Amino acid sequence: MRKNNAQAYLFLSPFLILVTLLYILPAILTVVMAFTGLDSSFEWEFEGIKNFRRVFRDPNTPKIIINTIIYVATCISVTMVVDLFFAIMTTHFIKTESTASFFKGVLMIPMITPAVVYSVLWIWLLSSNSGGFLNKIFMGITGSQTPVNWIANYPMQVVIIAKIMTSIAFGTINFSSAIKAIPENQFKAARVDGAKEWEIVKSIIIPNLRFHILFIALWETLGLLTDYTTILLITDGGPGIASEVWALSAYHKAFISAKYGYGAAISLLLIAVVLVFMIAISMVSAHMERREADAR
Amino acid sequence: MIRIEKLRKAYDSKTVALDSIDLTFEDSSFVALLGPSGCGKTTTLNCIAGLLEPTSGKIYFGDKDVTMLQPKDRNIGMVFQSYALYPHLKVIDNIAFPLKQKGMGKEERYAKVREIAKMMQIEALLDRKPGQLSGGQQQRVSMARALVKEPEVLLLDEPMSNLDARLKIEIRDEIRRLQQETGITSIIVTHDQEEAMAIADKIAILDNGRIQQYDTPERLYHYPANLFVAKFMGNPPMNFIDAALTADGTHIVGAGVDLMVPEHMSAGAKKFAGKAIKIGVRSHLIAVETEKQPQTMEMRLQIVENLGKELLVSGMVGESFVRVTVPESHEMYVCYRQIAKSDKPYVYLRMTGVYNIFDSETGVNIGLEK
Numbered sequence: 090m091r092k093n094n095a096q097a098y099l100f101l102s103p104f105l106i107l108v109t110l111l112y113i114l115p116a117i118l119t120v121v122m123a124f125t126g127l128d129s130s131f132e133w134e135f136e137g138i139k140n141f142r143r144v145f146r147d148p149n150t151p152k153i154i155i156n157t158i159i160y161v162a163t164c165i166s167v168t169m170v171v172d173l174f175f176a177i178m179t180t181h182f183i184k185t186e187s188t189a190s191f192f193k194g195v196l197m198i199p200m201i202t203p204a205v206v207y208s209v210l211w212i213w214l215l216s217s218n219s220g221g222f223l224n225k226i227f228m229g230i231t232g233s234q235t236p237v238n239w240i241a242n243y244p245m246q247v248v249i250i251a252k253i254m255t256s257i258a259f260g261t262i263n264f265s266s267a268i269k270a271i272p273e274n275q276f277k278a279a280r281v282d283g284a285k286e287w288e289i290v291k292s293i294i295i296p297n298l299r300f301h302i303l304f305i306a307l308w309e310t311l312g313l314l315t316d317y318t319t320i321l322l323i324t325d326g327g328p329g330i331a332s333e334v335w336a337l338s339a340y341h342k343a344f345i346s347a348k349y350g351y352g353a354a355i356s357l358l359l360i361a362v363v364l365v366f367m368i369a370i371s372m373v374s375a376h377m378e379r380r381e382a383d384a385r
Numbered sequence: 386m387i388r389i390e391k392l393r394k395a396y397d398s399k400t401v402a403l404d405s406i407d408l409t410f411e412d413s414s415f416v417a418l419l420g421p422s423g424c425g426k427t428t429t430l431n432c433i434a435g436l437l438e439p440t441s442g443k444i445y446f447g448d449k450d451v452t453m454l455q456p457k458d459r460n461i462g463m464v465f466q467s468y469a470l471y472p473h474l475k476v477i478d479n480i481a482f483p484l485k486q487k488g489m490g491k492e493e494r495y496a497k498v499r500e501i502a503k504m505m506q507i508e509a510l511l512d513r514k515p516g517q518l519s520g521g522q523q524q525r526v527s528m529a530r531a532l533v534k535e536p537e538v539l540l541l542d543e544p545m546s547n548l549d550a551r552l553k554i555e556i557r558d559e560i561r562r563l564q565q566e567t568g569i570t571s572i573i574v575t576h577d578q579e580e581a582m583a584i585a586d587k588i589a590i591l592d593n594g595r596i597q598q599y600d601t602p603e604r605l606y607h608y609p610a611n612l613f614v615a616k617f618m619g620n621p622p623m624n625f626i627d628a629a630l631t632a633d634g635t636h637i638v639g640a641g642v643d644l645m646v647p648e649h650m651s652a653g654a655k656k657f658a659g660k661a662i663k664i665g666v667r668s669h670l671i672a673v674e675t676e677k678q679p680q681t682m683e684m685r686l687q688i689v690e691n692l693g694k695e696l697l698v699s700g701m702v703g704e705s706f707v708r709v710t711v712p713e714s715h716e717m718y719v720c721y722r723q724i725a726k727s728d729k730p731y732v733y734l735r736m737t738g739v740y741n742i743f744d745s746e747t748g749v750n751i752g753l754e755k
Contacts, residue, residue: 274465282482283487
């Protein structure tokens, strides 16, 4: 037994060393860095909680927090509703496997498109000059001669819509397989018991999916909090800080202003929030596993 | 009364699940649809429930044509093999679910649920979730849910298949008791012939999407319409002995067999005169003689076993393997064993009760032919 363990560790050791070097070390470095005034001169000068004080004193911080909350809350609620809608439509109502797969395939396209290509597409769609796709339609319909600068005028709306489009596939496919796992007899029983289709969705599908919904919601929230690629590529947080979110501001401070210590401090605050979500996720998934074990 | 007329369900031109089924269910009767898996029994039930749309044919509840009605408009209760309880609802809300769909108020609903729970002896479980119940308890809850709306028909889809042997009998008796108390027309689907025999007033045996026989359990057991039914009904299974009818149709002859065709079979025997047949006889309706006598079949004795309450004597009549059970007796046990070991291991079988003869080619019961 012990010999086997030793062997297992031997086989794992290259991986463990890599994990330590690439995952754990940077995490520790981030924590350390947050308490230093590290900048482009790369001098590790310990400054205590000065960085954190600066974060809270920064006049932009409230706006960024509000932006982050709006961004995450809107994206997550719309995504969940749309996810459920598509999952129920493609799994419960469209019984033809090939049609349902086609729809799911279409939903996957934004997810598998490289973020850069996808963002360029949005920039073209919403371009401020009269050659932009949306402007052509807008000017054609209203007869207006002045093109609208969509991205500058509605930065939050644009990034939220763009982000939602890329998020739908993941939840939809997850919910869809969860719906398939509901025993067919529950639907039959409900039909015999007199339930109408909406009632079946409300009383059978949604309750059966409640842990999946919770899990995906937490998971997507985590992604929304930490991933800023879409915003970076479409508005870069602008105009001004109109669409700046917390994670993006960490990037801006660290890489654009080269204030690595300050950026690390912002990240660390985010990590504290993220940790709460991660603990919640692991609790939900542990509960799901227990429930599945019970079902068996 | 429920009537099924020329019911047909085809998934495509090659897969025909039901091939023109006609059945009538009398009011307050308990009917079993029995057959091997894939015979079409569940398809029939789902068509009656409205969960499947038949390709053609009609279903009537009383005088009302319900063929195209949704399940919710048919006033049926249904019990499933896997219970199909709603896992997130408490037992009380599971049972109340059909009433809620009818728009009944909460208090009235719960009062009704308590009433039926009392009848089913599950009052103590009302506040639990289905996951906290045993299989037998879950099945009781699902019965209560099916009965609470006082349906016109109760449909049971293999309700006992997930239960262990002892519980099976308990629930079986419970279902029978409830059916008799409520007088509700009930249809049960099962592949267990013993279960069907015990519970049903009438049994429809299906195979390959066709009804093989629709009759009382006693008739099915003693007078199966064809070889399929004969093989399906009864445990231990019926013995089949290859033989032939004489050219005048008055005698059954074969290797070691010489029987006179009994009076009630003579009409059919004349029709099938000269044909190869199979004699079908139950193992307890045969007596064993040690000396050759007229009207017997010669059996080469192979195995003699003492089963406690009876002796199982088996061997070959011609090319057919036959089992006979006779009352336990130590003397006879020793005697048969000696015969089996001797160089003339023959005993003679005499029919003591009902037996049937089947046409080897088509499988029909010749004795039932008029």
